[in-house]
Amino acid sequence: MIVSLERRANLTLTRRIGIQAGSVIAGALFGGLIVWLSGYDPVKAYGEIIGGSFGSGYALGQMLAASIPLATIALGTAVAFRVRVWNIGGEGQFYMGAFGATGIELVGGPAGWPSQVLIPAMVAAGFAAGAAWAALPGALRAYLGVNEIITTLMMNYIAILWVNYLVYGPWKDPQGHNFPFSPRFPDNATLRPLGLGQLHAGIVIPIVAAIVFLLLLSRTQWGYELRILGENPSAAAYAGISIRRNVMLAMLVSGGMAGIAGMVQVSGIVHVLSGQISTNYGYTAIIVAWLGQLHPMAILVVSMLFGALVNGGFAVSQAGIPQALGVLLQGVILLFALGAGDLFSRYRLVLGQAPGKKRAPLLPDDRSALSAQP
């Protein structure tokens, strides 16, 4: 009796979703095991996470609010990953987007610009700042072949230091009791709350973006180019598709989306700029994009699950369990989805004798027919 893997021809959508869901659950169970071995109560931990995200209208609002930045960043990341541009600088681009938006807010907020003008300007500035932050690693990759994984990551650290410089220095609120925050955003610079926890009007952004991306990817020439580039870059080059241009575009779009997410976070949730506006959103969004199989609609769904985990981190910390549990579970779930989920999407486990012995005959067995004749 041996265990072997057999290639699956193709997979129905329901089975694919089933496999992914199964590996997420397996990951969650394994995470529970770690919690238990560390001397905490896993039932209590998961109870807090589920209760803190689904237990009430308020909890639901908190979960959705946490999923907004995740979905927004992940949608852009998915575009980059589709052309194998490994932009993992979402965290830094998020901070730069928040910086760009705050820059406009500092001018237009106190000056009393109407929010119909100020909010779109802040979104545009967020996009521009995030995209600009991604442009440097993008150009280095496109023109010098510099590995973007390392450069985008280094840019994360630099962006966070830059924002810290601002909020400890020139942008510190003079009336802020020396806390490292920018002045509080006035009402014309904040996204309208929807009355459910911290949920705010910014939720339309990932939904609209997902629909736009879906249409762009499936209905335009650009989407077609992205698909070919992702599947076979050398064929794409022969077909006259510019790799450089598409690498740059993917970087700018993914950086810009992360920038918008940063804007949405400061304008919708935090209402100040600080060095602590993100709980790892840029990194978590990478997991969201991957688990969502780089598909816009799937990303929206997965971002809610991970919104629950981010939110769950806060919830468990109030029950005396370290907040880092949230990040731990994210890593475990991604590892399970990667290892088991991707494997079982491509292959199936076959329990039985060695394949050579039990293989079904390719042709009807004609030897028996022969032997039947005298």
Added chain:
Amino acid sequence: MNGELLISICVAAIASGTSILLPALGEILAERSGVLNLGVEGMMLMGALFGYIADVETGNLGLALAVAILAGALLALIHAFVTITLRANQIVSGLAISLFGGGFTAFIGKPFVGSVAPAQLERIPLPGLAGIPVLGQVLFTQDPIVYGSFVLVPLMAYFIYRTRPGLSLRAVGESPATADAMGLSVISRRYLYTLAGGALAGVGGAYLSLFYTPTWIDGMTAGRGWIAVGLVVFGVWDPWRAMAGAYLFGFVDGFQLRAQALGSGIPQFFLNMLPYIFTIVVVAIASGERVQKRLGVPTALGQPYWREERT
């Protein structure tokens, strides 16, 4: 800048550089075998935390280092299993490993935050050699891990370029199908070198928590694991060049720390950016050069190997 200050920066540079050099050497082994390991940051944190815990519990430095090696290798085993056996995407798996390592160590290490390592590595001036002016002070008044790295770099260079197992290692990373046809086991070699990489990352992490800043704080590696991966690119997969890069990095780091301590008037946030900016610059320079000279990326880097699908 006066001479004494420069020497003190150089002494600090070797120490800071060593925390990057060890993981970079490990990453060279893994990448040479064809496995891109982006989990170095997580593996360093594992080594830093578990080395520290072992130190706190037993006060035995040797044991602490052994535990750090095991902790780093254990996390590397997960990466190896997911990417080599299950053949998942190496980039995403590495990211997941780094995230998991960060989360896991912050979770487990919560009760240990804030105390100081009871038994710490100490500088031991080498008799005779330490007396050499300048050079002796910089190179030979260091701690045993630094001396170990002085030995490890030439050993590894010799191993990679001059020995039969080293040749096999390169073969597995350049053309796994050929190596396989020659009768070399691709899978077991990739496992071995990925684990060795994790072990070295673990030592690098423990070097931080037992010597460099002898305490435990979540995320205390502050990107050093990622910088080590960058240094491998800068070092074109060569131990000597990685060493040079690590000390250059250490110098930049030592410089910014001293500049902060002496009060240079430059905001500390800008000084703190220097190591990261430095990494981007050197990786960019090395990549440009590599493209021109077609130097050494292991051809099969990042690609899973599956005998039934070889071409």
